[in-house]
Amino acid sequence: MTMPMLSRRTMLRGLGLTVGLPLLEAMGPAARAMAAPLASGGSAAGGASPVRMAAVFFPNGVIVPDWMPSGEGSDWKLGKSLQSLEPMQSKLNLISGLALDNGRAKKDGAGDHARAGATFLTAARPIKTASNIQVGVSVDQVAAQQLAGKTKLASIELGLQGSRNAGSCDSGYSCAYSSNISWRSADQPMAKEMIPRMAFERLFGNGDQKGRAERDFYRKSILDLVAADAQQLMGQLNKTDQRKMDEYFTSVRELEKRIERTEQEDAAARPDMELPEGRPEEFVEHARLMFDLIVLGFQTDSTRIATLMLDNAGGNRAYKAIGVNDGHHQLSHHQNKEEPVAKLQKIDQYLAENFAYFLEKMDSVKEADGRSLLDNSIVLYGSGLGDGNRHTHHDLPIILAGSGGGQLQTGRHLKLKDETPMANLFLSMLDLLGTPAESIGDSTGRLPGLV
Numbered sequence: 001m002t003m004p005m006l007s008r009r010t011m012l013r014g015l016g017l018t019v020g021l022p023l024l025e026a027m028g029p030a031a032r033a034m035a036a037p038l039a040s041g042g043s044a045a046g047g048a049s050p051v052r053m054a055a056v057f058f059p060n061g062v063i064v065p066d067w068m069p070s071g072e073g074s075d076w077k078l079g080k081s082l083q084s085l086e087p088m089q090s091k092l093n094l095i096s097g098l099a100l101d102n103g104r105a106k107k108d109g110a111g112d113h114a115r116a117g118a119t120f121l122t123a124a125r126p127i128k129t130a131s132n133i134q135v136g137v138s139v140d141q142v143a144a145q146q147l148a149g150k151t152k153l154a155s156i157e158l159g160l161q162g163s164r165n166a167g168s169c170d171s172g173y174s175c176a177y178s179s180n181i182s183w184r185s186a187d188q189p190m191a192k193e194m195i196p197r198m199a200f201e202r203l204f205g206n207g208d209q210k211g212r213a214e215r216d217f218y219r220k221s222i223l224d225l226v227a228a229d230a231q232q233l234m235g236q237l238n239k240t241d242q243r244k245m246d247e248y249f250t251s252v253r254e255l256e257k258r259i260e261r262t263e264q265e266d267a268a269a270r271p272d273m274e275l276p277e278g279r280p281e282e283f284v285e286h287a288r289l290m291f292d293l294i295v296l297g298f299q300t301d302s303t304r305i306a307t308l309m310l311d312n313a314g315g316n317r318a319y320k321a322i323g324v325n326d327g328h329h330q331l332s333h334h335q336n337k338e339e340p341v342a343k344l345q346k347i348d349q350y351l352a353e354n355f356a357y358f359l360e361k362m363d364s365v366k367e368a369d370g371r372s373l374l375d376n377s378i379v380l381y382g383s384g385l386g387d388g389n390r391h392t393h394h395d396l397p398i399i400l401a402g403s404g405g406g407q408l409q410t411g412r413h414l415k416l417k418d419e420t421p422m423a424n425l426f427l428s429m430l431d432l433l434g435t436p437a438e439s440i441g442d443s444t445g446r447l448p449g450l451v
Contacts, residue, residue: 141184
């Protein structure tokens, strides 16, 4: 038996490109037993799949009665707004009772919506000084800093809206709080990428700007440019790995085509619109491109940490595709009036439908260890506000999907004691990633009942 042993860091190379590979059987323990390694480094211990983490943020809280489930433990039913997640229910934990106490109004000056963004992954108190802002290191960056060097990118930060102009916020501090959920340090937010092609380049480019310019000029697919490497590799793989590579290449090319199509549509519309180059106008197309980029980043082990803001904290997007022409933030101040409450529930449901797309896409990717990409990940989905109308920072709408490589029991509604710090969930997540921390934000210990 002559199956080659491939390093988890094996790349296909082309003009201005380094294209990672999905996890193949040739990278696993069976292949290791058959052949000596061709290269060193990059694979998880024993050839097992690494655990990945994604965090997806949405603003303005939810209509709580329609979002929260009935029942608890393993005997529970999804609420009205989350019905689209029913096919994935066995692979997620819905967690109620979590709070972000540091998001509450005290002395920082920013509004509740802005603080809901700044605290979402930090659980730290936003503070403004005479010269700068301070929040805290976010859970994704605690993990990324420990994983640095194991993947091409320590983390990738994505968003559908850019940082708002300071003039449109209560203050420049408020803008920083509301536009960022990922913080490298207390005063340094991680810049998020909102243009799909630029995110694509971060995952697959190698920094060769000349090569990228030539590739763009000739409009070549990255698969054309790595064809020679790919053909040589395919001749060494077994049928299972060849099929996996075919599926992967199909996904990459389909994603390229979708990015190209949205850029063409955007260019045609731009004379009458003010949009950054290459950013899709339609929410669904933009969100799903970003979700698919995260899947490819995880599948190829280009990164193990990703964040996505579906909108900035306090975002006022109108979701016209579902008949909601009023702004999201505006509607969140509904004063319990029937019409705006119904519109908000439609938004909650719409966002959940797109999150369900992400989970189903992750679950469709099968890895060499027999699990799906979702099984080998932990995916946080939620908001830093509970009830947007009352600006509550407790009983937050939080879902944790995936089992972290089989470490978690899933399919549960974990009903926690009221005011349980969300930072305790972060500590448990870091343990699952193999990047533990003693504390984060206002943590008091690991989350009870999760593991």
